[in-house]
Amino acid sequence: MKEGRTHKRFQKFGMVIDLDKCTGCGSCMVACMAENNVPFRKDESNKLLSITWMRVYKLTNGMPFPETDVCYLPRPCMQCAGQHEGHSPCVSVCPAIATDYSMESGIVSQIYTRCFGCRYCMASCPYHARYFNWWDPIWPDGMEKYLSPNVSPRMRGVVEKCSFCFHRYQRAKDRAYMEGRRELQEDEYQTACTQACPAGAITFGDLNNPKHAVSEMVEPDPKHSGRPKNPNAFRLLERLGTNPKVYYLSSREWVRRAGDNYLKNEKKVKKPVHHG
């Protein structure tokens, strides 16, 4: 948040998840766990205590047999920009600047060694994308061998969340720097979930870069107050003004409607509510 807005237009990394393609297999969840040294415990069935930076939700349309329908919705951190860039729900509340919004990449970071575990950010996040380390992370004897040195395992008592695999961004930038390049190619920086998704349902890239697939998929329509031109595109809880950078695509009306809260008989609201 410190870098002023005087700098040149920075990147805005975002994700587009095609829910028509998503099969709900859960590979993105595991890809994330494996990439980011996410710990696990003997019983992970209490989802209120289970750390899953990427979590796949199961949505149902609530219709009786046989009109029932199911859709899966992977939920990483939305990397909210808020109503004025940087005013993410969590970043604005963290008392110790342990989570920050990078103006350069649009990614909401989490500094584990800075966090002192007040959990205010968790209270602020309507997506439940933030997780607390209630326990010391313990790996069974020998299993710590697979831990990646690129992501530090978190100590007990701090909050963690999806970082859009920020370490991959750094790695890619380092490599580009070594090769004397300033700009990254689209495929140089991809998140672990994007890379793993067997269905290719996740697309990741710079929303500000017209050459990147994501920016084309959810290209904003100035006539529609900036909503994507793609009628299938939506974001989660847009009406709250969180301004997430994760977009979803679905051809099913009920799925799109499940992305936000609507009053009964309310037509889909085109304009997100603005807050001060």
Add this chain to the structure above:
Amino acid sequence: MFPFNFEWIWDMGHVVFMGGLWYALTILGIGMTYCIIKAAMDASKDNGDPHH
């Protein structure tokens, strides 16, 4: 909380917030210092007699 902390920036938020904080702390500090010094002086004047 100090200008030499690396997250410090000279913006409105910091100036107002920290200004208010240091203002309050200063008042408390000066007030207490005054009380203590004055008490010490009074005590030496009293020459050990607790009641005047």
Add this chain to the structure above:
Amino acid sequence: MDSALIPRGVKRCPLWQFLLFIGAAGIVLLWGVYAMFLCWFKGLNQTNMNDYYGFALWIWADLAVIAVGGGAFFTGLLRYIFGKDALKNIINYAVLIGFICYSSALLILAIDIGQPLRGWFIFWHANVHSMLTEVAFCLSCYFGVLTIEYIPLILENRQIDKVPFFHHLGHNMHEVMAVFAATGAFLSFFHQGSLGGVAGVLFGRPFAFREGIFIWPWTFFLFTWSAAACGPCFTILVTKITEKVVGKKLVKDNAIELLAKISGWMLLTYTIAKFIDTWYWVTVLAPSQGFTLMDFYSNNPLYGIWILITEIAICGLVPAAILITPKGRKNPVALWIAISLAVVGVCLNRWVMVLQIMAVPVMTFDNWVMYLPSWQEVATTILPGAYGVILIAISYRYLPVFPNEAELNPMEPLPAEEAEEKSVEPSVDLEPELTPAEA
């Protein structure tokens, strides 16, 4: 045995009885301390909090004790700034209660954070835009103020007062107390408010979110207001309870009534403001985010609409009505009811503004989540209660907390009209060492 420490002109129970009482409270305290150490050494897995209930019983207890501790700043404000002299007889106790509440709040916060040893990062790496930072700074500063306000009382202990330096220190501090009180009021205004702001700024949580002025959502002002309204009620309530326990009248009615009256009007205006806030929220703000009132209240009995009705009507309007009418506040039973309701009301409000926020699902496919605190949480929440009781007992025994006590309870043979009142007093209260002449 400890008669030399006991203020002049007042009677105290025998030491063994006092120690027994402290011991009983001490056991509860130790239980809490044990739980506290469990939480510190084993981590917050000792609680039943989870990723949905990141804020739970403790944060509620924190908000609640600070709200009811608001009696200190508001009484101080009235006494020192607005010059309500009648309150000088209750201000000491208000300060003591405030001191207990605020130290408890800080202790609970120290248990509540996942990395207690890094707790000071909130100051060192402060994010000045976070309401919690504001809370932390103002809270600890105001705790400093309360300590400063409490010190002169300690210094008035018979033995300490004998030390000339302490005697003068106490005296000098009294002299400039208005400055401290003003600073305290300033700090208090902000941290009471920012505690409200903690919930109000959560724009991802439609149940909590409110608009406002500048960076402060309406809940900021509502919290300050309700603390100012209900804090004195808690002071009165604790005073009344203390009077019942020791079986003596300790504060003159005029002080109680004045405080009750002001509280009543504060409570009434607060309730109206809260009602307007709720109305706007229900009809404009929440619907703009796709929620209706009952979306927030209909899932289960615990978080039902009763909570809103109780908070505004039963615990807002009813006590306000009692307290603003002279008849109401002069009637002991009505006064008891009113102050109890007001305290329950403000605690309920803080409960809602912490736990219901966590319970209400925001994503359409998310679920309501229930929460039951673990014994460790309960014990650490009761811990401040036990600690408060002990500190009050010690302060009451050794410090002249109630300036009117001796006057209200003369140790000479009682006048006829006060004999009735006296008869409820436990007989064990006699202390042979004290001579009536001391009065």
Add this chain to the structure above:
Amino acid sequence: MKIGRRGFLSFVIGGAAGTALSPLPWKLMDDSSIWTQMWPWTPVPEDGEASYVNSVCTLCPGHCGITVRKIDNRAVKIEGMKGHPVNNGGICLLGLSGLQLLYGPMRVKTPLKRTGKRGQGQWEKISWNDAVSEVVEKLRDIRSEGHPQTVGFISGFDRGTVSRLFERFLTAYGSPNFMRMPSVRDSYELAQYLMQGVQALPGFDFENSDFVLSFGSGLIDGWGSPVRMSRVHSAWQSAGVKVIQIEPRLSNTAAKSDKWIPINPGTEGALAMGLAHVIVKESLYDADFIENNVEGFFDWKNLVIDKYSPDTVASITGIDSRTIVVLARGFANASKPLAVCGRGNGTTPVNIDECMAVHALNALVGNIHKKGGVWAVSEPDYINWPEIEMDAKAAAGMQHERLDGAGSKTYPFTRYLLPRLPETIDPGEKNPLQALFVSGANPLYTHPDTQAVRNAFDKIPLVVSFSSYMDETAQNADLILPNHIYLERYEEVPTPAGMIEPVIGLSRPVVEPQFNTRHVGDVILQMAKGLGGSVAKTFPWDSYDSCLKETLGDLWNYLIDKGFWSNTGAMPPFFGTSYETASGKFELINKDNGSIPQFKPVSIEGDEKDYPLLLIPYDSMRLACGFIGDPPFVMKTVEDSILKGKDVFVELNPKTARNQGLREGQRVVLTTPKGKAEVKVHLFEGIMPGLVALPRGLGHTGWDEYLAGKGINFNTLIGPVEDPDSGLDAAWGIRAKLEKA
């Protein structure tokens, strides 16, 4: 006293102030916070040189290419191999968790010999030499007694050099009892054999079809090669391919299809016949193909017209006759329609009639061996080993009929019938199975009627497991000779299940073997050497690796270099186009053996009066239910509506629950004729009323504490039902009841 107190107070207060103003508390504060940032019990992964190794994942028949990221000599992440024909960079959650299997607590770390009773978990560590010589001695005894046929081998796979070594060993030793774990491949192989006369792998050109009709196949629930199927599914979504899913429960496949048609369970074959009826009656079939390539059409046509009118079929299947007609027209009018059968993820066979009926639909629309159709894929023929030298004992042993009855007079064309094995192991008499080897399979978990299988195993004097993990079969073995896991060994990996394009991948050691394990191929060679004579002579290789290198020839270098070999434009022999039946055509009616695609209901166990409900299994990508169990990461993805604590949920339609007086989350006892189990109720509108669905893949007793003891193993509640025509296990469910616990 006065001075003393004053002095004391001054000392205390002064001391406190002094300390507070000194740097000490600040230093302590700072140090303690730094300490919390590097707690010694929170691991700090060591950094080092990063490298990548290409290999193949063999945790399921999907055989995806993988790229393993290493830091120095540690494997830190498994990723999908870019450009691999199966997965092109994608990878499933099981594959991603491979490193937890590599470094995990479920590994068998050294050869183990049972000391207590079977299954008691008392083991003694023994050396490899002792372990192998113990086995060899036993085998020598059996052979010298003249019963080499009493040695059996259960393998998860029957393709590739390792499986071929097993088979070769048994043959040289003198036993015909090599058994492959059952799957829908059994049904398809048999159907293709009966209708096309070829012994080949079924291949499905999903990528190029434009109308997919799935009879309950969980195409994106783990069927075939899961990553490939996910990619195919995405291609369908992009291209607007019609996908129709027929099954009684809304699986993920059903939810993602264009249309989900719920059907009475077990009547899928009837629907196939009904569709054939409409297609034939309305002459929607590919007349050209029928005329040139199909034998027996007219006879079959009469049968279809006669017996399977939409109304008849509607009454059997519960599907509206209008829907049947529309569906048949849609299917037949599509340019490249494809019908596929096999329930769930395809790890159980279907009865041969159903398979033939569905296969006949493909023939009706002429979509055999065509783009977007069904193919009989023959194996790349690279294993050319010298003839097996059989001595007299071996020859005599090989004369015996197989124990499972496959290839016998009753079931002449079926290759493997493992589910029949338990009943052949007769109590009392001399056991027809004296020694059993198990590799790449976990029959004590995956076989229906687990208890019966265990009882049968208990009667086998020697059970040897080659498992790398402490699975249920290993737990009940006498000896465990742990194999390297796939990330520690060389092995060539043949074409993934269901693929048309022939692919050979090379699984290779990503890291050094972590424990005292040994390549199963080497153990076989060692056993052969130990036995000596003709058996030893049959294995002229020093080690498995040299055997593999020699077998692959030039391919070896290619594979080492590229990681996989594929033949996109390949034609026969990889792509069979001919029919090797007597008529040289696709035979709808096989005159030789009288097989005709038709509907014969499979009657499942239990009667309706005692068991008013029907229990069916369901599969999920998040629950591995084969020889690999869920690693911890995968367990983490299992939803809390499936598993909560140790309790598994059964799915129940709210209507059924109402009738039974049950509510969400209620604890109930689920009873079938085969067993009972305590479960919890989860209400789900996506399941047909009257049905109870239980996920497969839970209820392990082996593996590790992250998996064991959670939920119920579906296989403990169901038994096999023998298809009278093929001997295959045709059970699709079992009758059941629910009672409040």
